[in-house]
Every structure is written in C-alpha cells, then in structure tokens.
Amino acid sequence: MATVHxxxxxxxxxxxxxxxxxxxxRAGSVVAHPRRSGLKLAPGLPWILPALVLCVGLIYYCxxxxxxxxxxxxxxxxxxxxxxxxxxxxxxxxxxxxxxxxRHTVVFFAVTFTVQTFLGLTFAVLLHxxxxxxxxxxxxxxxxxxxxxxxxxxxxxxxxxxxxxxxxVLHDVGLGSLAQPxxxxxxxxxxxxxxxxxWQFTGFxxxxxYAAMSQIDQSVLEAARLDGAGNLRVITSIVWPSVxxxxxxxxxxxxxxxxxxxxxxxxxxAAGPNYATNFFGTYIYQEIIQLDNVGYGAALSILLLxxxxxxxxxxxxxxxxxxxx
Amino acid sequence: xIRLSRSKSPRRTVAALCFSMPLMVSAQAGATPVHSATTxxxxxxxxxxxxxxxxxxxxxEATAEIAAFNKVYPNIKVKFKLITIANWVTALRPAxxxxxxxxxxxxxxxxxxxxxxxxxxxxxxxxxxxxxxxxRSKIAPSGISGFTYNGKLTALSVGSVYxxxxxxxxxxxxxxHLSPPTTLAQWVKVCKAFKxxxxxxxxxxxxxxxxxxxxxxxxxxxxxxxxxxxxSRGDAKWTSPGIVKTLTIWKRLFSDGIMESGSLGVQQYPDxxxxxxxxxxxxxxxxxWYTANVTKNGMTSALQAAGVSxxxxxxxxxxxxxxxxxxxxxxxxxxxxxxAVYTKSKNTAAAETxxxxxxxxxxxxxxxxxxxxxxxxxxxxxxxxAAAGIVDPALQLxxxxxxxxxxxxxxxxRESLLSSAMQNGSGGILSAAQGVATGSETPQAAAKALQxxxxxxxxxxx
Numbered sequence: 005m006a007t008v009h010x011x012x013x014x015x016x017x018x019x020x021x022x023x024x025x026x027x028x029x030r031a032g033s034v035v036a037h038p039r040r041s042g043l044k045l046a047p048g049l050p051w052i053l054p055a056l057v058l059c060v061g062l063i064y065y066c067x068x069x070x071x072x073x074x075x076x077x078x079x080x081x082x083x084x085x086x087x088x089x090x091x092x093x094x095x096x097x098x099x100x101x102x103x104x105x106x107r108h109t110v111v112f113f114a115v116t117f118t119v120q121t122f123l124g125l126t127f128a129v130l131l132h133x134x135x136x137x138x139x140x141x142x143x144x145x146x147x148x149x150x151x152x153x154x155x156x157x158x159x160x161x162x163x164x165x166x167x168x169x170x171x172x173v174l175h176d177v178g179l180g181s182l183a184q185p186x187x188x189x190x191x192x193x194x195x196x197x198x199x200x201x202x203w204q205f206t207g208f209x210x211x212x213x214y215a216a217m218s219q220i221d222q223s224v225l226e227a228a229r230l231d232g233a234g235n236l237r238v239i240t241s242i243v244w245p246s247v248x249x250x251x252x253x254x255x256x257x258x259x260x261x262x263x264x265x266x267x268x269x270x271x272x273x274a275a276g277p278n279y280a281t282n283f284f285g286t287y288i289y290q291e292i293i294q295l296d297n298v299g300y301g302a303a304l305s306i307l308l309l310x311x312x313x314x315x316x317x318x319x320x321x322x323x324x325x326x327x328x329x
Numbered sequence: 330x331i332r333l334s335r336s337k338s339p340r341r342t343v344a345a346l347c348f349s350m351p352l353m354v355s356a357q358a359g360a361t362p363v364h365s366a367t368t369x370x371x372x373x374x375x376x377x378x379x380x381x382x383x384x385x386x387x388x389x390e391a392t393a394e395i396a397a398f399n400k401v402y403p404n405i406k407v408k409f410k411l412i413t414i415a416n417w418v419t420a421l422r423p424a425x426x427x428x429x430x431x432x433x434x435x436x437x438x439x440x441x442x443x444x445x446x447x448x449x450x451x452x453x454x455x456x457x458x459x460x461x462x463x464x465r466s467k468i469a470p471s472g473i474s475g476f477t478y479n480g481k482l483t484a485l486s487v488g489s490v491y492x493x494x495x496x497x498x499x500x501x502x503x504x505x506h507l508s509p510p511t512t513l514a515q516w517v518k519v520c521k522a523f524k525x526x527x528x529x530x531x532x533x534x535x536x537x538x539x540x541x542x543x544x545x546x547x548x549x550x551x552x553x554x555x556x557x558x559x560x561s562r563g564d565a566k567w568t569s570p571g572i573v574k575t576l577t578i579w580k581r582l583f584s585d586g587i588m589e590s591g592s593l594g595v596q597q598y599p600d601x602x603x604x605x606x607x608x609x610x611x612x613x614x615x616x617x618w619y620t621a622n623v624t625k626n627g628m629t630s631a632l633q634a635a636g637v638s639x640x641x642x643x644x645x646x647x648x649x650x651x652x653x654x655x656x657x658x659x660x661x662x663x664x665x666x667x668x669a670v671y672t673k674s675k676n677t678a679a680a681e682t683x684x685x686x687x688x689x690x691x692x693x694x695x696x697x698x699x700x701x702x703x704x705x706x707x708x709x710x711x712x713x714x715a716a717a718g719i720v721d722p723a724l725q726l727x728x729x730x731x732x733x734x735x736x737x738x739x740x741x742x743r744e745s746l747l748s749s750a751m752q753n754g755s756g757g758i759l760s761a762a763q764g765v766a767t768g769s770e771t772p773q774a775a776a777k778a779l780q781x782x783x784x785x786x787x788x789x790x791x
Contacts, residue, residue, distance in 0.1 A: 081425075188594025273536070
C-alpha cells in the first residue's frame, strides 16, 4: 500500500510536506494534515472509508469477537459465560468428531479437486478443438455451477434414495446388483456427496481452463506439431504447464471450498449417517445451533479460519517458489 | 468467571449481530403499545401481535384460528410466521437475544423450555385469570409440568401429542390378506410377505433424531416398562441391561428386514410420510398427530402435499407398537406446543389475550381439537369427530376414539426430560442408534456412550 501511495504522490508532483500543508490551508483542502511527516494519509482514504469501516466492523471485529467467545463455555444466551481459556481447543483436539471432519475434508478436497481438474481440463481441450455445437456443450457443462445447492439437494436426495431414479436406472440396465442406499449408509454417503460436488463445480474448472488455454501462444503449439508431438504430448508438455497458474488458483479455491463445505452435506445427508459426512461447517452448525455449545463452535470456527489462512499462505509460497524456478 | 451486566448485555448483542444479522433485519417489531390485558375489555385491547411457530404446520389453519379470534377481539391483529421445526432454534434464538423477537413464540417441553425460559413471561397469572384459581385441574398435566421451569409457567399449552403407535394402510393389509403385527416375530413375517409382493413394509426416517427416539422408547417400554423414563431422569443408568436389550432389538429391526435399508438417509418428513401416503409402504411410526389424516380434508391435503395429483383419501388406522420385548409397549407424550409471551414484547396485553384465547377458551380449544392434530389442552374440550368428516367412519371412528381415550392415562414424557446434547450430541441417542444400526457400535458400547452423554449433559444419576 505504501508503495502505491508513494507512487501516486510522485505522479501527482507531490510537494514537500510543509509546502503541501501550506498550500492546502490556502485552498481549504479537506485532506487531513499529518502532524508528522511519516504519517501522511492517503488522498483516497475518504473514498475507501465506508468500505473499510464495513470490513473492519463487520468482518474483522466479528472474527475477533468469535475468538473471544472461543475462550468461553457459553450457550449463546446466558449473561454469564464461563471463561475456560483454551479449554475448548484442548477438548477439540481430543474430539473424534473433529478429527472425522478433518479426515472427510482432506478426502473431499483430494478427490473433488483431482476429478474436477481432470474433467475440466479434458472438456476445455475438447472444446478448443473444432467440434460442432461447442457452444451448446459449454452451456451444458456450466449450467450446474449456477444452480443453487439448496435447489438441487432435494433432487439428489430423491435420485439417490433406495427407491430413487439412480437405482432404477441401474436395475433397468441390468446392474441391479450395484443398487445401493447411496446416501443412507456411511460407506457410500461421502462418495455420493463428492460426486454431486464434482457435477456442480466441474463447469467452473472448465471455464477457467478454457480461458487459460486461449492465452497459449498458437505458434508454440504449431511448433510442437511440426516436431511431431501427438495430442497427449502437446497436452502434457505444453498445455498443462501453460495453465499451471490456473491449476494453482483452482487448488487454492478448492482447499477453501472444502474447508467451508456446508450446504451440500447438510442438505443432502444432514452430515450423516452416523457423522459419515460431517465437515467443519456442519460440525460448527451442529455445535452452535443444535447443541447450544457456542463457545465450542466458535473454537471450531477459529480453527477453520486459521487452517484456511495457513493453507492459503502455503499455497502462495509454493507458487512463488515455482515461479522463481 | 466473567460476569456481564444484564441491562447493557453487550456480548449478547454483538453475538446476535455476528451470528444472525439477516434474521435480525427480518425480525418483526414495532407494533402499537397497549395496556395490561388483565383489566381491559375485549374491544378495548388493540395492537399487532407477531406470532412465530412451527404449528399449525399449515399456515391456512393459523389464518383460520386468527379469523375466529378476531370475531371476539377485532382490534388485535395477529401475524403468524411459520418456521419449520428444523429451523426453529436458528430463527428464534438470535431474534430473542437481539431484543427483536416476536411477541408470541412457541415452546415445546424439554430443550426449548430450558433454553428460552428466560425470554418468556410467567403465564400462570393469565391461566388463573382465565380458568380460576383451580386452573391447574382444568389443564392437561403435561401442559403444566412440561412448561414449568423454576416455578415459572413459561407458556400456555395449546395441545398435546402422544407417540408409541404405528399407523397402517388398511387397504394394503386387506389386499394381501395380512394382519397388523403384534409381536416382533409377526412383524418380521408381515414384512417378508409385503416385500414378496413388491410392497414396502415399514417406513421410518432415521436420518434425524426425533422419530428414531420414538421407536427406541417404544422398544424400551416393551422390554422394561418405564425404564426409558427412569434413565432419562437419572433413576436408572443407560447401561442397564434393559437399554442394551433395547438397542439389540433396534439392531434386529434392521437385520431382520423391518427397517428399510437406507432408512438412515431418510427423513420422516417429508420422505417417509410421503412414501406411506402414496401407498408404497404399509406401516409408519407416527403418533396422535397423524389423526388429522383420518379425515377426508386432512388426508386429501396430505396427499396433495405428498405430490399425488388426483388424491383419493384411503383409511388408515393406529395400532399399538408390537410387543417386541415381552411387555405391551405403553405410549408416551408431552404438550405439543405452548404459547409464550416475549419478555420484551411491546404488545404484552394483546399477545397474552391471543394466547389466553387459544389455550384456555372453549372456542379456541375446540378449534384446536377439531383439527385432530393436537389433543386439546383444556380437559373439558373433546374433538367433534362427527363434524371432522372421517374417511371411513365405520372403520376408523372406534379406533381413533379409543386412541384419544388411551392417551388420557399416559404418564411417560416423550421429549421433556431429554436435552439437546442427549438427543443430538456426541454419543447421544442419534449417534448411538445410527452407530448400532450401521454396525459400527455394539449395543453395549452404544449404551456406554449414552450414559457418558447423559452425564456430560448434566444428568445426575442415583
């Protein structure tokens, strides 16, 4: 920020502090006068102040307040919360449901990111080739992205029920032995949710890859072709490295998305059966809303925030190192 | 220990802001203040009352109740906001904590009374004013005990519900020449027979806690009458052999083909209810509230809600829960809901007037009774079955009246003794039942977890 402000000041021909102060007094300027030369206020500050107040007030203050609540044993109503220090965090570390949520989140991220990346890249490559009705395919692939999970959840609940359409199709094609109560048993509930997520967000992955591939220099691709590279070689040696930045961005978004997953598991399986699809988000909701453990839920929220920030920073560092290499 | 000033309540305000900003914005407030209800005549009381509730489940019924109320109190405007029971706490807590709650809100014995009692005015003086000093003798006992917290009557009970029965599709049983089961062995046999004809036998949503708890309590009452209630009170341990046997029988419902595979991913409402009403299953675990479906209007409305395009009401009957553990299984129940007046309401008199009318007047209670969803709180009121329009009176009237008479002897509570943590928390009833059903826990291990959850939730065992 300092660099940007300095740059703007230089471009505007900023005068020395004393001179500027005198000028602004004469002109009746509304810009605040710094008492010390090192504390110059940005000229654009008044313009960003409303947004700044909103951000600091509503987001960061609430984060701080949630951090405070996380040190309480509190039902959210009682006027006398009990201060327990880091007791909620200690309890969390010994909570099998917490570790279950961690495990589900890791598996969820690994599977959905991998599958979405593969499918998104494949669709993007295919639609960059000369195929008929490409626009129609793009729309079909992207439509699930704009559908709200709350609208699709009842559809998937009906479809994946023991007597639902998916099992019916399996019976109709002679695969009735594979029919399962997909969301009614722990072994298949999480894979079912991952399948729904992949269906919903592959379109987003596809769009980003499609846009990234449009930026690849055609002469490089043509040179590779002249050197005898086949489709697979072109994809692995030219396309894939060229869209690495997009892959990295998608990985970051997927990590954050997995950490805050709530709507699909809550609406489709209610985090069950027997906590088989419990995630951070659903666990926080259960603790705060259903069980009145507001302090414990706040501790979970803070851990979720810290984890997201750590992952974000690690991924950024990894990307920078890659860029340097 | 941190102590807060109740008058300023900054933490509660900020917590409400952080957790529930959207709800705060939509909360209703700002009606005309009125004076105390206790001394004014009907015509002189005025105001706009906001009423939040999960019952009546059909807003049209609430509208009709309000219209009947307005014939007596034309100057009080009541606005009903229907919030599903699943979202009840999510909506109500931030509204109450932020000081923007509804003038009237519904409570249920148990966790809700424990959590929200501090936001409810004492309704005992209102009951005494309406019914006299012996008001306690005129109201169903469960409607008093369930809503009393530290000596305060937190809500006026409107009606009661009781569970521990199955409802059967009479036509399906007739079609396949089967009789409703009375024992576990018969239940297994009947289910095999139905399934051999491609018809579902017993449907129950076990994804969430409410209805599997009913089934567990019914099994426990058949294994050892009263044990479930004793364990809930702390008079017996959850590790008692009777509870372990209860969980073992629960497991058998799955392994012997009574419970459908996948029922752990099914919700009672709307999934299981719709499956039963569309004739795909022959039996369902429901309580007295299902009596509303014996009427032509009630059944037609339910069928339409289940997605049936050309609904044709069919007769259903309540039957006793099968004797699965050696004893007839007794029913259990509580007040379904009561009306509480918000301590920060600016329309106290108007809100109390509506609550008093619905919960203690003959006209209001008759209205509740005739809907057949709740049994009226006022003992002197009985449903007008003749006016209800029963689908098959010759077949259904007798059993329905018998059911209403049976619940008069019910002594065991359904929800009021169990905390949220015991029901939905780690190791609680939902966790134990699903763990046993999936085989990830033995009945013994689940019973131990139940005991630990009960202790953790504050139950003191003798």
